[in-house]
Amino acid sequence: MAQKSRAEMMEETRAKLIAAARKAFADKGYADASMDDLTAAAGLTRGALYHNFGDKRGLLAAVVDQIDGEMAARAQEQANRKGGSDWEKLLAEGRAYIELALEPEVQRIVLLDGPAFLGNPAQWPSQNTCLSATITTLERINKAGGIKPIDIEATARLLTGAALNAALWVAASEDPETVLSKAIEAFECLASGVLREQPDS
Amino acid sequence: MAQKSRAEMMEETRAKLIAAARKAFADKGYADASMDDLTAAAGLTRGALYHNFGDKRGLLAAVVDQIDGEMAARAQEQANRKGGSDWEKLLAEGRAYIELALEPEVQRIVLLDGPAFLGNPAQWPSQNTCLSATITTLERINKAGGIKPIDIEATARLLTGAALNAALWVAASEDPETVLSKAIEAFECLASGVLREQPDS
């Protein structure tokens, strides 16, 4: 089909705006990103913005949603690649979260600006994408009787929180390579706290 | 002395501005807080602001510093109150962090707005106030040979990160009472991962 339908055009402009926003938000931060510049870079005007996303925050929410989806997919991929036990999958997820959060785009938009302008991340619908994966893995381990009798969701929240914070620490360090390995070690150490018995490693 | 020196006057206006900023930032958030309104509420104008703090961000930094100092002091107080072993002190600190982070003022200003407008908290000088306390406690436990051979700072970073994230979760929940106890349980569980042997509890 050479002709694009109206709905397709709409989706295309939405995609262009989101793409331009990802770049602008990542480069300048949400607060310093001008909507005039952003929309112009996408070959549009602010009119398209307010028609499609309501306001500036709406665009940020859409961007966060998109990034979060990509994060969850990539983390799952990493976790499933190596196979292994559910426990090893949990550790792989944690490592993946840390490494994903090292990307400037994720860090600036999702970890720094997101909470300030979209509010408490614990209330985001998207945050649950990454989180539910961890919950699922924890529940599997739990059904096998491998962990202590604690609240699954609470544990998942703390683990992901620790991972994201670790990423911020690594990003701020002057020697990310070695600091990253330290962070991953510490993460696996803390995670082992949920086990009934010490792992083999 | 009935007369106040010039330096005292200066400190007084700084204190008034910081106090007004704490209230305004906590109520409306940093982005939506008007400097005109804020300074007027302190009985001053924006002139005083830019003379004392450089810009809006400078005022936020001062506010964050003050709150962080109070947090560290209160957490230490809580940890030392019950006495007990270093291990119990570590758990008490974690619990204190979670409970402190539940206060709307701390949450809005330090956890949500701070990172967005002051940048990565891992680079803040003030963040180290709370963190170094945890590091100190961990080192004490380490010297007694009680923990696994992992990086102390990394562990402290992850533990505080987990605590702060837990607080955001509790704050967003509809039943903070029970969720808080779950979060504290999970925290202690994860923290026990650093121990060589399972604690007595």
Added chain:
DNA sequence: TCAATTAACATACGAAGCGTATGTTTTTAT
């Protein structure tokens, strides 16, 4: 098929806020 309506934007407008540049007054220094 052809008006009429609506969707998808663009343009124009008004208001608010930040930072700076420029006063103004009161100490401090010499």
Added chain:
DNA sequence: ATAAAAACATACGCTTCGTATGTTAATTGA
């Protein structure tokens, strides 16, 4: 006592956001 500087207040310009109002093209209904 006069000059200098500190501690603010006032005034100004610039940017930006959200909305209100066009404008064009597609869709609907008879």
